[in-house]
Amino acid sequence: ALSKPSFIRKARLAAWIKRMQASTVGDWQGVFIMSFQEKSAWAMILALTLAGAIYFSSVIHLSLEIGEIIPPLLPSLVIYTVIVVAMAAGSHIVIALLNPKEANAKLDERERAIFDRAGHWSGVVLGFGVVMALGWYLFSYDGHLMFYAILLTLMVAQLIEYFLRIAFYKRPF
Numbered sequence: 001a002l003s004k005p006s007f008i009r010k011a012r013l014a015a016w017i018k019r020m021q022a023s024t025v026g027d028w029q030g031v032f033i034m035s036f037q038e039k040s041a042w043a044m045i046l047a048l049t050l051a052g053a054i055y056f057s058s059v060i061h062l063s064l065e066i067g068e069i070i071p072p073l074l075p076s077l078v079i080y081t082v083i084v085v086a087m088a089a090g091s092h093i094v095i096a097l098l099n100p101k102e103a104n105a106k107l108d109e110r111e112r113a114i115f116d117r118a119g120h121w122s123g124v125v126l127g128f129g130v131v132m133a134l135g136w137y138l139f140s141y142d143g144h145l146m147f148y149a150i151l152l153t154l155m156v157a158q159l160i161e162y163f164l165r166i167a168f169y170k171r172p173f
Contacts, residue, residue: 036095036102037111038169041162043091048162051083052155059148069144072151114168122161129153 034042055076062070096103107115133149 035111035169036099036105037107037114038166039095040092041165043095044088045159045162047084047087047091048155048159050087051080052152054083055080056148056152069142069148071144072147114165117168118161118164121164122157125160126153126157129157 058076059070130150130153133146133153136149137143137146
């Protein structure tokens with residue numbers, strides 16, 4: 001059996017979710033007029049930025065302590081991955097609870113075009129970054145540095161894809 005305070009909290013949360021689902025005007029207009037895909041992109045931008053900042057700050061800190069670039073460490077990459085997955089899953093659950101119909105909707109023709117165009121430009125950035133990292137390796141012969149450059153390129157390319165999706169939703173192309 002639920003205790004009274006727990007029951008009250010659950011009832012308040014359910015009432016809040018119901019109000020948010022019904023609200024598309026007023027103070028919440030900018031948040032709830034966005035499509036599920038736009039909200040998803042913002043959530044992923046937040047998750048990737050936060051996890052990437054944590055990961056690269058630890059790499060920089062440890063590298064400065066020992067005076068050279070540290071090798072990529074599997075435990076650090078696992079922590080980075082867990083942070084991204086946890087934040088992505090949690091945020092998408094909240095977004096889906098706020099508008100379950102839209103969360104299960106298929107992409108329409110315009111949204112598919114938005115995804116294709118954003119993915120194209122993200123791929124261009126990814127290709128450029130990988131080629132630059134490989135070229136950098138030819139001059140430095142530092143595999144650790146190449147690994148971090150390619151990992152950063154992957155993160156930046158994905159962030160660009162999400163930012164472009166948001167931009168393309170806001171304006172026709």
